[in-house]
Amino acid sequence: MSGLTDVPREPVPETAGSYEPWVGDVLHHLAYGDQRLSEADIDTPLPEEFMLTWEGVAAILSAARKTDKKELDWTLSVEITRRLRYASDSAYIFHRKYGTPDRYKRYVRLENLFTAESDSTWGDLVEEVIGTLKDPKQEYGWRLEPAQQHEYANSVITYRREVATAERSIRRALLSRWLRLVPLVVIPLVLAVLGWGNLWPEDVPDPRTFNIVTIAVVLVLVVVFLVGFFLRVKDKEHGVRSVFLLRRDLEIIHDRWILNASKTRPTRERRNGYREHIPRVIDRLRRDTRFYRRIHNWFQWGVFFASVGTTATTAFWETPQPGKTILIVLGSFLAFATAVTGYFKFRERAYNLQQTADQVEQHATAFDLGIAPYADADAAVNLERFAENVETLRMEQRKREQQLEQPHQGQADVI
Known part of the structure; x- marks a missing residue:
C-alpha cells in the first residue's frame, strides 16, 4: 500500500459537480446554432473552430431566462443590441435597471469581454458569459448601480446642504463680530465727546440737545452690541464657534467631498x-x-x-x-x-x-x-x-x- 502512494496520480477530470447548479439548467434550454444541448453536454469541449458571436451570447441569456433559478432573474433586464450598420463583432449591452444606451456609450466588442480558450467546455462558456454580464461594474456601457446612483445623489445633496449651512453660519458669525466690534470702538469715543460737552458746555450751542443726541447714540450702539451678542453661532458640543473654526469646518467639508467624489464616479x-x-x-x-x-x-x-x-x-x-x-x-x-x-x-x-x-x-x-x-x-x-x-x-x-x-x-x- 505504501508503494502505491509513490505513484503519481492522474489529474482528476473536471466533472459537472464543479460547476454552478444553474449551468446545467441553462444548457438544458440552450439551442445554439443547429444543435440542441442538454445537461450532459456540460463537460463537452467546444468545437475546434468555435467562434462566439453576439447571437450566441443572446442565446445563452435567453436560455438563462427560461430557468427558474432566482440567481438568474437579473437576466430578464439584460438586452443585446447589434450594431447593424457596422462591424458584426460589436454591439450594445445594456440593462433596463442599471442603464440604457445613449449617445455617450460605445459599442462593445466581443474580444473585450470573453476569452474562450481551446480546451473550454460548454459549461465554461456558459459560466463565463453569465458571470461577465452579471457584474454591472464592467466597462460595457452600464452606468452606476441604482444603489450607487442613489447614494451619490444623496451625497451631492448632503454636501450642498452642509456647504450652504456652513457659509450661512460664517456670514452670521461675521455679522455678529462686526455688530459687537463697532459699538466697542465707537461707544468710548461717544462717551468722550459727551464728557467733553459737559465739562466745557460753553463750547456747545445747546447742551440739552447735545446730551439727548449723544445718549441716544450710546443706547443705539448698546442695542447693536446686544444684537451681535445674541447672533453668535453656538454649538451644543463646542459652545460658541468663531469665524476661524467655522471656516476650518467648511474646508473639511470640501476636502471630504473631494475624497468621496473621486471614488464614486468614473x-x-x-x-x-x-x-x-x-x-x-x-x-x-x-x-x-x-x-x-x-x-x-x-x-x-x-x-x-x-x-x-x-x-x-x-x-x-x-x-x-x-x-x-x-x-x-x-x-x-x-x-x-x-x-x-x-x-x-x-x-x-x-x-x-x-x-x-x-x-x-x-x-x-x-x-x-x-x-x-x-x-x-x-x-x-x-x-x-x-x-x-x-x-x-x-x-x-x-x-x-x-x-x-x-x-x-x-x-x-x-x-
Missing part, C-alpha cells in the same frame, strides 16, 4: 455631468459681466456729472464760497473715480467675461446640434473634445484676469 460619468454644468458656468460669467459693467457705468456717469458740475460751478459762483467747497468735492470725486476705474479696469473685466461666455455658449450649442467641431460619429469623442475646448477658454480667461492685475510693463512681458 471619468465618463463626470464628463456627462460636466456638460450639464456648463449652463451654470455661462450664467456665472454673464452675472459677473453685468456686475463689472454696472460698476463701470456708475463711475462713468459720476465722472460725467462731476465734469458738468465743475464747469457749472465755475460759471455761476463768482464768490469763493460755496463754489470753492463744491469745486473741491467734485474735483476730489473726479480724481477718485479716474484712479479707481484705471486701476481695477472694470470695463476690460466685463469685456473679457462677456467674450468667454459667448465662446462657451457657442461651443455648447455646436455640441448639442452635432456640428463642427463636434460632428464625430463617436459621441464620447465629441464630449471629450468639448470638455477640452471649454477648459481651454476658461484658462485663457484666467490668464487675461492675471494680465489685468499686473502693471503695464508686466503685461507687455506676459503678452
Whole structure:
C-alpha cells in the first residue's frame, strides 16, 4: 500500500459537480446554432473552430431566462443590441435597471469581454458569459448601480446642504463680530465727546440737545452690541464657534467631498455631468459681466456729472464760497473715480467675461446640434473634445484676469 502512494496520480477530470447548479439548467434550454444541448453536454469541449458571436451570447441569456433559478432573474433586464450598420463583432449591452444606451456609450466588442480558450467546455462558456454580464461594474456601457446612483445623489445633496449651512453660519458669525466690534470702538469715543460737552458746555450751542443726541447714540450702539451678542453661532458640543473654526469646518467639508467624489464616479460619468454644468458656468460669467459693467457705468456717469458740475460751478459762483467747497468735492470725486476705474479696469473685466461666455455658449450649442467641431460619429469623442475646448477658454480667461492685475510693463512681458 505504501508503494502505491509513490505513484503519481492522474489529474482528476473536471466533472459537472464543479460547476454552478444553474449551468446545467441553462444548457438544458440552450439551442445554439443547429444543435440542441442538454445537461450532459456540460463537460463537452467546444468545437475546434468555435467562434462566439453576439447571437450566441443572446442565446445563452435567453436560455438563462427560461430557468427558474432566482440567481438568474437579473437576466430578464439584460438586452443585446447589434450594431447593424457596422462591424458584426460589436454591439450594445445594456440593462433596463442599471442603464440604457445613449449617445455617450460605445459599442462593445466581443474580444473585450470573453476569452474562450481551446480546451473550454460548454459549461465554461456558459459560466463565463453569465458571470461577465452579471457584474454591472464592467466597462460595457452600464452606468452606476441604482444603489450607487442613489447614494451619490444623496451625497451631492448632503454636501450642498452642509456647504450652504456652513457659509450661512460664517456670514452670521461675521455679522455678529462686526455688530459687537463697532459699538466697542465707537461707544468710548461717544462717551468722550459727551464728557467733553459737559465739562466745557460753553463750547456747545445747546447742551440739552447735545446730551439727548449723544445718549441716544450710546443706547443705539448698546442695542447693536446686544444684537451681535445674541447672533453668535453656538454649538451644543463646542459652545460658541468663531469665524476661524467655522471656516476650518467648511474646508473639511470640501476636502471630504473631494475624497468621496473621486471614488464614486468614473471619468465618463463626470464628463456627462460636466456638460450639464456648463449652463451654470455661462450664467456665472454673464452675472459677473453685468456686475463689472454696472460698476463701470456708475463711475462713468459720476465722472460725467462731476465734469458738468465743475464747469457749472465755475460759471455761476463768482464768490469763493460755496463754489470753492463744491469745486473741491467734485474735483476730489473726479480724481477718485479716474484712479479707481484705471486701476481695477472694470470695463476690460466685463469685456473679457462677456467674450468667454459667448465662446462657451457657442461651443455648447455646436455640441448639442452635432456640428463642427463636434460632428464625430463617436459621441464620447465629441464630449471629450468639448470638455477640452471649454477648459481651454476658461484658462485663457484666467490668464487675461492675471494680465489685468499686473502693471503695464508686466503685461507687455506676459503678452
